Amino acid sequence: MPSQSAVGSIETKGFPGVLAAADAMVKAGRVTLVGYIRVGSARFNVNIRGSVSEVKTAMAAGIAAVEKTEGATLESWVIIPRPHENVDTILPIHYTPESEIYRQRVEGGGAPLQSLPGNS
Template sequence: MPAAVGTIETVGFPAVLAAADAMVKAGAVTLVYYGLAERGNFIVAVRGRVAEVNVAVAAGIEAAEKVYGGEVVSHYIIPNPSGNVVDVMPIEYTAEVEQFRMF
């Protein structure tokens, strides 16, 4: 069964850092992507079991909004991404994150 994907987009770096930290601490998920979205917005993506991703994204949103000036622009969870989405988007488990992969 493919791993779910959860993403959070925030305004500014401190909020996305807080979100990423809370996400990996709250659920058995693996951080698979972090990057600049646009106009100073940042995005973080995690993968794992659907229930774990749901918990992680909720915790990430809460943490990001507690940061001074932190704002969550958007968030989304894909429970079962198709193979072509995984092949094209930067959400695959890479060798860099494989050691942290949650099964």
């Protein structure tokens, strides 16, 4: 994990809110979506990784997107600069094989956009 890596997390009530947040975050900053979790009845959490400054930018966009989404509620959010390796290992905030291609792209060494999953 790079020393300047950060994690950002947004919890919403309602799936459309977490979808809007995830989309806004990956469009606003050079961050990687590392996953989402259903944390309760109609509550969802989405996690991103990237440099501290990019996570801050992306989180601002994600929060704004939730607030603009009809019926969605922003429950909580947090930015953790340089999470401890124990936190990174145990909690579901680490890069996964599915997110790795996007991480490489964000960090400048990834595949061209047309070769990413879902693009033809």
